[in-house]
Amino acid sequence: MANKVLSGTGMSMFKTAFAAALLCAAQQVFAILPIEQWQTSTGAKVLFVANRDLPMLDVSVDFPAGSGYDSKQKAGVAAMTNGLLRLGADGLGEDDIARRFADIGARLGGRFDTDRAGLSLRTLSDPQQRVPALDLLARILRAPEFPAAVLNREKARQIEALKEADLKPDSQAGRLFYQLAFREHPYALRGVGEVDTVGAMTRDDLLAFYRQHYVAERAVVAIMGDVSRSEAGAIAEQLTRGLPQAKGAAAALPPVLPLERAITRVVAHPAAQSHILIGAPGISRSDPDYFPLFVGNQILGGGGFVSRINEEVRQKRGLAYSAYSYFSPQQVPGPFVIGMQTRRDQADEALAVTRKTLRDFVSNGPTEEELLAARQNIVGGFPMRIDSNRKIHEYLAMIGFYNMPINYLDAFVANVERVTVADIRTAFAKHVDPDKLVTVVVGADKDQTVTEPAAR
Numbered sequence: 001m002a003n004k005v006l007s008g009t010g011m012s013m014f015k016t017a018f019a020a021a022l023l024c025a026a027q028q029v030f031a032i033l034p035i036e037q038w039q040t041s042t043g044a045k046v047l048f049v050a051n052r053d054l055p056m057l058d059v060s061v062d063f064p065a066g067s068g069y070d071s072k073q074k075a076g077v078a079a080m081t082n083g084l085l086r087l088g089a090d091g092l093g094e095d096d097i098a099r100r101f102a103d104i105g106a107r108l109g110g111r112f113d114t115d116r117a118g119l120s121l122r123t124l125s126d127p128q129q130r131v132p133a134l135d136l137l138a139r140i141l142r143a144p145e146f147p148a149a150v151l152n153r154e155k156a157r158q159i160e161a162l163k164e165a166d167l168k169p170d171s172q173a174g175r176l177f178y179q180l181a182f183r184e185h186p187y188a189l190r191g192v193g194e195v196d197t198v199g200a201m202t203r204d205d206l207l208a209f210y211r212q213h214y215v216a217e218r219a220v221v222a223i224m225g226d227v228s229r230s231e232a233g234a235i236a237e238q239l240t241r242g243l244p245q246a247k248g249a250a251a252a253l254p255p256v257l258p259l260e261r262a263i264t265r266v267v268a269h270p271a272a273q274s275h276i277l278i279g280a281p282g283i284s285r286s287d288p289d290y291f292p293l294f295v296g297n298q299i300l301g302g303g304g305f306v307s308r309i310n311e312e313v314r315q316k317r318g319l320a321y322s323a324y325s326y327f328s329p330q331q332v333p334g335p336f337v338i339g340m341q342t343r344r345d346q347a348d349e350a351l352a353v354t355r356k357t358l359r360d361f362v363s364n365g366p367t368e369e370e371l372l373a374a375r376q377n378i379v380g381g382f383p384m385r386i387d388s389n390r391k392i393h394e395y396l397a398m399i400g401f402y403n404m405p406i407n408y409l410d411a412f413v414a415n416v417e418r419v420t421v422a423d424i425r426t427a428f429a430k431h432v433d434p435d436k437l438v439t440v441v442v443g444a445d446k447d448q449t450v451t452e453p454a455a456r
Contacts, residue, residue: 033392035399035406036229042216044240047396047406048223048232051389057125057225058393059134061141061239062111062118062401065213067191068253068331074205076193078213080154081206082110082117087150090143094150097136106133108140114187115253115331116401117213118220122390125226134235141214142242146206158198172267173275173442180263180438181280181335185256216243218250220400224393256281256333264439266448274347274443278354282336282431285329285402289427291415293327296424298374299366300358301325301338306373312357313340319350331402336432344443351439359434365425378416 036048044061067078086108087094101108106123119141123133165171175190182188193201221236259280283293301309301324313323323340338358342350366374386392386409399408435452 033386033409035396035409036232037400037406038233040216040221040233040236040240042219042237042240042243044216044219044221044236045400046221046223046232046236047400048229048236049392049396050227050229050232051224051392052226054389055125055226056122056389057130057227058120058122058223058389059137059235059239060111060118060120060222060393060397061137062116062220062222062397063214064115064218064250064331064401065117065209066113066115067189068114068186069209069213069251070186070189070191070193072189073197074201075189075197076158076191077197077201077205077209078117079112079192080151080158080198080201081146081209081214082112083154084146084150084206085119085144085210086110086140087154088145088147090139090145092136092139093147097140100136101133104129104132106136108137111397112191114191114334116220120393130227134238138239138241141239144210146203146210148203151201151203151206155198155201158192159195162192162195162198169269169271169273169275169442172269173277173440176265176267176442177277177279177337177438177440178335180265180440181259182256185254187256187330187332187334211244212247212251214244215246216240217246219243220397222393222396222400224389224396253332259433259436259438262435262437262439262452264448264450265441266444266446266450267440267442268446269443271443272344273341274344274350274441275341276347276351276354277337277339277440278351278358278437279335279337280432280437281333282327283329284331284333285404287329287333287431289431290329292419292423292427293431295371295374295378295416295419296361296366296428297325297327298378299370299424300361303374303377308361308370309338309340309354309357312353313342313350317349317353319343319346319353323350323354344445347441347444351441355434358432362425362428362432362434365421365428368421371419371421371424375416375419379413382413382416 033049038046040046065078070078086097106121106129109120111118111120119137121133121137123129179188219240221239223232223235283289299308301307304310309323309325313319314321320340320342325338327336328334338354340350386395395409
């Protein structure tokens with residue numbers, strides 16, 4: 001194993017050479033990463049990339065079990081279920097689990113968002129560390145106990161955190177934005193729940209959620225690192241064996257309905273700055289307009305100081321320290337968001353400038369010069385997106401969960417480079433309507449709600 005450990009200088013040279021090779025490969029459109037994909041005997045999907053240069057192994061198991069699968073009455077159950085997985089399982093208490101991972105130098109992590117939830121593991125690939133680490137992860141996945149005492153403690157902690165968050169202007173703005181943008185859709189729910197729903201949560205709720213959503217047939221296993229294909233196959237089988245079996249069809253997220261009208265909600269708050277969010281439902285992960293919107297948003301508000309929104313709001317007028325925009329594609333359309341903070345007395349001006357900037361961009365698109373700069377920035381930074389096991393592993397998990405093309409990384413640069421000004425203008429006109437946006441301002445003298453009439 002010793003000959004696999006690189007020195008600091010060696011590691012730096014390796015990363016530099018690796019990044020250059022990856023960029024060259026991307027531009028020639030041949031496989032950057034030899035991703036292998038298969039199904040386990042239980043029906044779980046597996047994605048694997050071998051890297052025998054470092055004695056490390058990254059593994060994750062994800063499920064369609066995010067907060068989007070909560071109900072309004074049981075908001076927060078998905079998050080609590082995921083959080084308690086590692087706090088007691090198969091006869092082991094939380095201290096036992098933590099100590100055993102620490103003894104072998106392994107790190108247990110988790111993933112939780114609106115769509116997916118799961119656990120991840122980073123360990124040395126030597127069997128002395130790898131075997132007990134994977135055994136422990138498998139026990140946690142197949143036999144969580146959700147101890148009542150731990151649940152009660154975590155409920156109390158979560159309720160206090162929610163009460164504290166409800167006082168903060170940024171938390172208020174985010175919560176209200178999602179409620180107005182997604183209305184009755186589960187994406188409108190606060191992922192960690194509400195004070196009343198967390199307080200009413202029971203161990204039976206967690207068990208029922210686990211048995212319904214943490215099922216073998218819908219698991220996605222991502223494996224990256226120093227193991228062979230046959231070893232990876234055995235790992236995937238081990239981690240999905242003994243998981244609950246699906247009973248009936250998978251729960252489907254409901255469609256996200258577009259906004260019918262613009263609505264502005266101003267909320268009184270003593271904060272010195274107004275926290276502003278503007279946006280609407282955007283696109284799903286599988287939307288064919290992903291790359292035109294991705295590249296276009298780099299120009300609009302995702303490119304830092306050189307983006308249009310930041311240039312107009314911050315650089316020219318000094319109305320905010322930063323202003324940004326992003327699309328967050330999900331299983332079904334996630335949010336398109338523009339955000340900033342500004343002095344209370346400048347909020348109206350900042351809003352007016354931002355709205356005009358967005359309207360101009362949707363109507364006219366970027367210039368050729370802006371597009372060229374954005375493409376160069378994205379392509380130039382691409383090797384840094386996949387310059388470590390951890391980053392590659394994250395892409396594997398995402399590609400598998402969202403059923404993205406297996407050559408997504410291979411084709412990334414080519415997809416960026418083929419985007420045109422016309423593509424961006426068409427995609428933004430299709431997905432962003434400046435006349436149908438939610439605007440939330442938290443940090444004002446008094447509450448106000450302005451609802452525009454629905455467009456005919």
